[in-house]
Amino acid sequence: MRLCPYAQRTRIMLAHKKIPYETVNINLKEKPEWFLEKTPLGMVPVLEHDGKIVYESAICNEYLEDIHKQNGVTPTDPYRRARDKMLLEMNSKFTTAYYKALQGLKGEDANSLIEAVHASLVPLEKAIGERGNFYGGDKPSMLDFLLYPHYERIEGIRTGFHADFMPMDKLPKLNAWVSRMQTVPAVKETMFDAHTHIDFYKSYGSGKTDYDIGLQ
Amino acid sequence: MRLCPYAQRTRIMLAHKKIPYETVNINLKEKPEWFLEKTPLGMVPVLEHDGKIVYESAICNEYLEDIHKQNGVTPTDPYRRARDKMLLEMNSKFTTAYYKALQGLKGEDANSLIEAVHASLVPLEKAIGERGNFYGGDKPSMLDFLLYPHYERIEGIRTGFHADFMPMDKLPKLNAWVSRMQTVPAVKETMFDAHTHIDFYKSYGSGKTDYDIGLQ
Numbered sequence: 001m002r003l004c005p006y007a008q009r010t011r012i013m014l015a016h017k018k019i020p021y022e023t024v025n026i027n028l029k030e031k032p033e034w035f036l037e038k039t040p041l042g043m044v045p046v047l048e049h050d051g052k053i054v055y056e057s058a059i060c061n062e063y064l065e066d067i068h069k070q071n072g073v074t075p076t077d078p079y080r081r082a083r084d085k086m087l088l089e090m091n092s093k094f095t096t097a098y099y100k101a102l103q104g105l106k107g108e109d110a111n112s113l114i115e116a117v118h119a120s121l122v123p124l125e126k127a128i129g130e131r132g133n134f135y136g137g138d139k140p141s142m143l144d145f146l147l148y149p150h151y152e153r154i155e156g157i158r159t160g161f162h163a164d165f166m167p168m169d170k171l172p173k174l175n176a177w178v179s180r181m182q183t184v185p186a187v188k189e190t191m192f193d194a195h196t197h198i199d200f201y202k203s204y205g206s207g208k209t210d211y212d213i214g215l216q
Numbered sequence: 217m218r219l220c221p222y223a224q225r226t227r228i229m230l231a232h233k234k235i236p237y238e239t240v241n242i243n244l245k246e247k248p249e250w251f252l253e254k255t256p257l258g259m260v261p262v263l264e265h266d267g268k269i270v271y272e273s274a275i276c277n278e279y280l281e282d283i284h285k286q287n288g289v290t291p292t293d294p295y296r297r298a299r300d301k302m303l304l305e306m307n308s309k310f311t312t313a314y315y316k317a318l319q320g321l322k323g324e325d326a327n328s329l330i331e332a333v334h335a336s337l338v339p340l341e342k343a344i345g346e347r348g349n350f351y352g353g354d355k356p357s358m359l360d361f362l363l364y365p366h367y368e369r370i371e372g373i374r375t376g377f378h379a380d381f382m383p384m385d386k387l388p389k390l391n392a393w394v395s396r397m398q399t400v401p402a403v404k405e406t407m408f409d410a411h412t413h414i415d416f417y418k419s420y421g422s423g424k425t426d427y428d429i430g431l432q
Contacts, residue, residue, distance in 0.1 A: 040306065040339060052295050059301045066294035078282035079268050085275045090256065123256060 001028050002214035003200045005149035007045040008190055009057040012145045016186035017068045027211045058088065058146055065142065073142045084135070084143040087127055091147055094120040098150060098165065102201065105161055117165045121174060129173045133180055140184050148187060151178045153197045160198030217244050218430035219416045221365035223261040224406055225273040226280070228361045232402035233284045243427045274304065274362055281358065289358045300351070300359040303343055307363055310336040314366060314381065318417065321377055333381045337390060345389045349396055356400050364403060367394045369413045376414030
């Protein structure tokens with residue numbers, strides 16, 4: 001699946017560290033047998049190298065950081081590392097609210113679901129306000145890479161579905177951070193435009209997800 | 217809350233590293249204001265040291281490992297570290313099935329919920345079979361400490377509710393591992409017997425949870 005935000009987390013990391021890799025895209029509705037033999041969770045991304053298998057995006061990224069020391073993005077201070085993991089945990093409240101709202105866009109509860117997304121973003125807005133240009137301060141860190149992919153999709157939801165998950169007046173710093181992230185080389189290499197995301201989410205909403213969108 | 221398995225993960229780590237600490241037990245049904253100001257998730261454990269706050273059990277344990285180097289329990293090999301994190305992720309499927317079964321013990325679906333627990337444990341049984349006495353091999357590692365607390369409670373569920381979440385004939389190696397863990401000094405220091413767990417789960421099932429059970 002080319003447009004999976006979790007796989008994108010790891011594609012950004014690979015691009016940032018300039019590690020050559022081959023991509024195999026998976027149709028997540030009809031998973032091939034060989035894929036399920038490699039990963040019991042049946043989700044992407046999955047890394048395979050020298051017969052070693054690693055899955056779960058945050059674990060994949062930590063593993064890449066551990067085995068390829070160049071262009072490190074993990075904070076050296078233990079407390080900052082812990083804080084970053086806590087923020088990632090807070091962000092999982094946002095991703096939960098995000099998918100719930102996306103699924104409920106046509107329902108009666110759409111407005112309250114979208115407001116729940118806004119509420120889930122308050123701690124992230126506060127943190128970026130305190131930290132500067134990136135969650136890593138002057139430059140992007142592991143946390144920036146893990147957070148970014150879902151936020152890339154917000155512009156597509158805004159223009160394609162007329163639902164604003166991240167209003168400029170409520171969350172100005174997060175909006176500025178997304179724009180700034182889109183100037184980072186590793187992000188530029190892996191990102192898709194709003195139209196491609198809209199096409200994917202429309203196919204997702206139709207019940208017949210087209211997992212080939214985004215493939216050349 | 218004295219009997220929280222997530223808090224126990226961190227109590228084991230503190231005991232293993234012989235770090236002196238003071239415990240403040242929280243009534244999780246009526247959380248004090250000062251507690252919610254320290255942690256937005258409102259869950260235990262929460263560490264506080266020199267004005268620094270760390271929450272989420274796995275993050276707390278990593279932080280303790282980072283700042284107190286004595287008696288290290290994290291594997292040095294990056295792939296083993298990644299594998300351990302993947303196993304912890306698999307274990308979260310077990311804890312989900314565990315709480316679901318616990319809540320459904322009186323319902324019609326009890327048997328199928330308990331069977332779902334058994335199924336969720338198969339990868340853990342396989343892994344301990346491959347690794348030896350502990351998930352860390354010859355001696356307990358971080359993963360052993362993170363996994364252990366929920367398994368301690370299975371004997372109480374077995375004798376107190378006549379529901380076997382971990383049958384000896386299906387999962388012999390996991391059963392042996394639990395017994396072996398109970399000989400580890402840091403575990404012995406923090407564990408409770410089956411009767412105390414039964415008392416707690418009975419109060420939990422009554423709708424009026426007694427968070428003081430286990431306190432002297």
